[in-house]
Amino acid sequence: MTAVSRAWKVLKELGLITRARGEGGKSVITKLHEDGSGQAYTIPGEGLGDPYFQLPFEYWDKGWHNNLSLPGKAMLLIASSQRKLKFTLPQERMPEWYGISADSAGKGIRELMKHGILVQVDEEWFDTLKMRSGRGCRPVYSLWPPFTPRALGEPTIGEETTTGISSDAAPKE
Incomplete structure (x- = not known):
């Protein structure tokens, strides 16, 4: 059990988690942002300013x-x-x-x-x-969807483009 406690201590010192005593004396661990700033954790890619992007399933x-x-x-x-x-x-x-x-x-x-x-x-x-x-x-x-970054909406292709693809065209697979 001491190895686990040491690991929690290191993560807390790095600003990656908070650790508090909960019900029955058990530890309650809360993850923080991975940059070590001590800010609350957010799911990568949810905000437009977030440096992470995700490939779709x-x-x-x-x-x-x-x-x-x-x-x-x-x-x-x-x-x-x-x-x-x-x-x-x-x-x-x-x-x-x-x-x-x-x-x-x-x-x-x-x-x-x-x-x-x-x-x-x-x-x-x-x-x-x-x-x-x-x-x-x-x-x-x-x-083209599904590769369009989330939270940016759908791309539109105007009539004047040189691709020859209309805005209702589906991507090829």
Whole structure:
């Protein structure tokens, strides 16, 4: 029993739990936030500012963990981490930002688009010195349900998009 008491003591000192005496002298343990701040525990991914994201159950249930290649899985995780309905995935920045090659990022993006997990919903113009005109264009993407981050709603695809997918189209499996 002393090993368990020592473990509870360490967790309490780390600010991961509170420990109090309850009914009949038994310990009542309450978990706290995992950052050690002593704040109340919250379920990961519930708030928009929360750094955690979750892959939906369908990722495993529908076999995506077996069917996607490594570049596809990497780009799904990167896209999921964006925590927005619409986002860009600049392939030339992937080595610097995420440590994967631009080629692997491109393969992953194409694979996710082929399966209807990732869709292009718009284009974004930006200023750049790499182009003679000083302006560049890049695609804006959205994850299709069930991969859309919770609490953000459903993506919409307007008539003007270049994907050819209507807003009532279902993702391919």
